[in-house]
Amino acid sequence: MLCCVNPDCQKPLNPNKNNYCHSCRAELIPLLGGRYRPTQVLSDEGGFGRTYLAEDVHKLNECCVVKQFAPKLQGTGPLTKAVELFKQEASRLQELGEHPQIPTLLAYFEQNHYLFLVQQFIDGQNLLKEWETQGSYSETEIRELLLDLLPVLKFIHARGVIHRDIKPQNIIRRQSDGRLVLIDFGASKQLTATVQTKMGTVIGSHGYTALEQMQDGKAYPASDLFSLGATSFHLLTGVRPSQLWIQHGYGWVASWRQYLLSPGRGEVSVSIELGEVLDKLLQLDIQKRYQSADEVITDLTPRLPPLSSVPPTILTPTIAASPASKGPVSSKPNNKLTSQLLLGTSIVVMGLGGVWYLQSRPHTMSEFSQPISQPIPPQKNVLKNSFLPKPLKGHSSDVNSVAFSPDSTTLASASDDQTIKLWNLASGQEIHTLEGHSNWIWTVAFSPDHKILASGSADKTIKLWNIDTGKLIRTLQGHSDGVTSVAFSPDGKTLASGSASKDKTIKLWNIDTGNLIRTLEGHSNGVPSVIFSPDGKTLASGGWDKTIKLWNLDTGKSIRSLEGNAGSILSVAFAGDGLTLASGSNDKTIKLWNLETGKLIHTLKGHTDKVNAVAFLPSTIPNGANLVSGSNDRTIKLWNLVTGKEIRTLETGSGYIYAIAISPDGQTIAGGGSGENILKVWQMIH
Missing domain, CATH: 3.30.200.20 (Phosphorylase Kinase; domain 1)
Structure with missing residues (x-):
């Protein structure tokens, strides 16, 4: 491959x-x-x-x-x-x-x-995976770990380098000889380099990072030794320092022994000598901590035979293969536990060295940033993240599509985890989980009568579901590649579906019979977005071939092609009057088109990465906001289409935005994507 x-x-x-x-x-x-x-x-x-x-x-x-x-x-x-x-x-x-x-x-x-x-x-397994597979370490194994790694730290510290991100994920046991290898020097710093950074910025991993490094951005050999102590604690007790940091800050360090009583395996035996070494490694006050690797080696060596007399443990190598869906899962603290920490901070995760940048913000993620181009006058309506107290939790992988029911009470979400979830928006509770697709699900859409949900998947099928019961009605087959987009006609009698690169077609289906009506051909690449005009007479399709096509549904013929994007078209949306079309592209722009003339009205620029989704808002939204867009730059933006100006940016957290939807009553925005809060909802509060 x-x-x-x-x-x-x-x-x-x-x-x-x-x-x-x-x-x-x-x-x-x-x-x-x-x-x-x-x-x-x-x-x-x-x-x-x-x-x-x-x-x-x-x-x-x-x-x-x-x-x-x-x-x-x-x-x-x-x-x-x-x-x-x-x-x-x-x-x-x-x-x-x-x-x-x-x-x-x-x-x-x-x-x-x-x-x-x-x-x-390095052919081997990192210590986090080893711990997950084999369980917690014994005292002897912790001693062996320390005496194997301390000479490595002595070597790098003597050359003026601080690793700054020592943790189990960054230590690999080499298969050939069982020795430990220290990896990921992306966070390392020369001792002579300027390490003072912006207020609130930290390089390292929470729970493993020393206090002076966390507070001031300053790191010393003793800082790496604290991280080595925290790593030893994790492997010895089975308790992740990152979890304790979220719950107690540094409060766990002074009383680390209480975690030696492990549920299911009794109390872990630790000698007085090793306990004293860990005490000194985990001192918050850097002056009371070990200052060099040699000091730790001196305290350990008299109590253990030379390492060379201990036969190495040979482990079967394991490479962390990426899931079959949206790519690899990087090592990181438990998302569920870190969600509280993320509120009120702006976070960028850099895996090149386990680097986390945290930048203090005076507001929470639920608020909009200030407008770029114009002040916001006083208003009665404010978009907030408080319609539901938390993001909707339930999917185990990226959310590729979201859709509201016609009565605005239910939200559907489709995911790489091969499930569709239906949510009650009033309570935030899951109503149904729909299972049946054999690959990731790209797209979902509600029928206008709120009775049927259609879903399209990489398994090349479309499934129709009974919303009330959550049961499968029928499966539509005919595409030769994954189904990337589905849309119902306004009368609910026809379903349109677009397909990926090997197929390149749009198919129209009779909802009552499940029969294929016709196939629309013309795109030279995949079709990630299809939508009916409000009057149901025209279909618009956006293609990876950088074109938008308008189709006459009576004849199945192409009316015209709209061209002008430098990249693939990822999303298209009709305005309520049916005369304007918006398109989002991987060229980072949104374009507005006059459908009577086929001419470009505006090019909206502001996103810094590809625009995956666009949707029109009702005219009742304040400040002239009438278009919403979602992007891989991790933002949702609101635009004034009269001026072509960006009004506000909704910060969404650390993940890409793959899909957005606006409730029919105009009161709610839903966003789906990757990252920690992969499904979020904002409501218009009056």
Whole structure:
């Protein structure tokens, strides 16, 4: 298999014969740097790129690791910091790679406007996975861990480098000899470098990061030793420091022994000697903590035979393969537990070194940012995130589509987890989970009479569901590729469906019989969006071929094509008068079209990444807001179409926005996507 290196590609694995990605249609790069063939996604770096397993064709296809840098940050400050950290990782690896327990840097280059770093592949399992598989460590194993890693820390500290992100995920036990290898130097810093950062900024991982590093952004050898102590505590007790940090801050550190009583396995035995070592590693006051790796080794060595006399533990290597849906799942704290922490902060996760930037905000994620182009006059209506007290929790993977019932009481959401969920908006409770598709679900739509829900899936089928019972009515088959979009006609008698690249067609179905009415052909690539005009006489379709097509439904013929986007059309929407069409594109713009003339009215610019969804609001929304858009830049924006200006930006958290929907009564906006809060609802409060 060949891996697509478009960092936004949701299904990057391709057959070797492909020249273009079957999912995103990006041109495939067989060899990075002329020699490294990407074969698998190992991890997703939270908007900064990805890490791939690759083969070095100049070395008999020897495995290596390729890190890609493709940041999606707004503003020069965060971007400069991210570039600095990536280049710093390459520099650190080059300096430190002579140590046998640190990966060797193999190459560093730029290609197709991305930076790539190639390093030695460590065949083994990280300690978090080892702990999840084998259970908590014994005291002997903790001692062995410390005596294996402390010389590595001594080596890097002697060269003026602080790792700053030591945790189980960043330690791999090498299969060949059982030795521990320290990885991910993306957060490392030269001792002589300026490490003072903006107020509220931290580099590291909560629970494992020392107090001085968390508060002031300053790190020392003793800071790494605290992280090593927290890692030892995690592996010994089975309790994650990240969980305790969320619940108690640093309050757990002084009383860490209380967690030695583990449910189901009794009290963990820890000697006085090891207990004293952990006490000193976990001191909050840096002056009372160990100052060097040598000090810890001195306290441990008299109590343990030399490490060389201890036979290594050989483990079966495990590579964290990406799920079959939207790509890899990166190591990170438990989302459910961190959701409370995220409220009131702006977070960017950088997996190149386990880096978290937290920037204090005076308002919560439920509020809008201030308008860019014009002041907001006093108003009676305010969009808030308080219609439901929390995001809707239930899906285990990305939400690709959302839709409101005609009476505005029910929300449907479709996910990569192969389920559809129906939600009661008044209570926030799940009504039904609809299961039956055999692959991820791209799209859902309600019938106008609120009796049927249609869903389209990558399994190439459309399913019709009884909303009241949650039961399957029938399955429509006929597409030769995944079904990317579905829409009901205003009279509810016809369903339109668009399909992906291998099919490229639109099909019209009779809802009563389930029979195919006709197939519309004309797009030269997949059709991710279809919608009926308000009068039901015209169908609009947006294509990955960068065109919008208008179809006469009586004849099945194309009326005209609207062209002008530099990228694929990802979403189309009719205005209520049926005379205006909005389109969202991966060229980061929204275009408004006059359908009588076929001419472009406005190009709306403001998003910094592809626009996945557009929807019109009723004219009753304050301040002239009458269009909403959702983007991979993690925002939902409101626009005034008279002026073509952006009115407000709704910050949505850390995930991409794949879908938005407006309730028919105009009171509620729903957004679905990736990240921690993958399904959120905002209501218009009067």
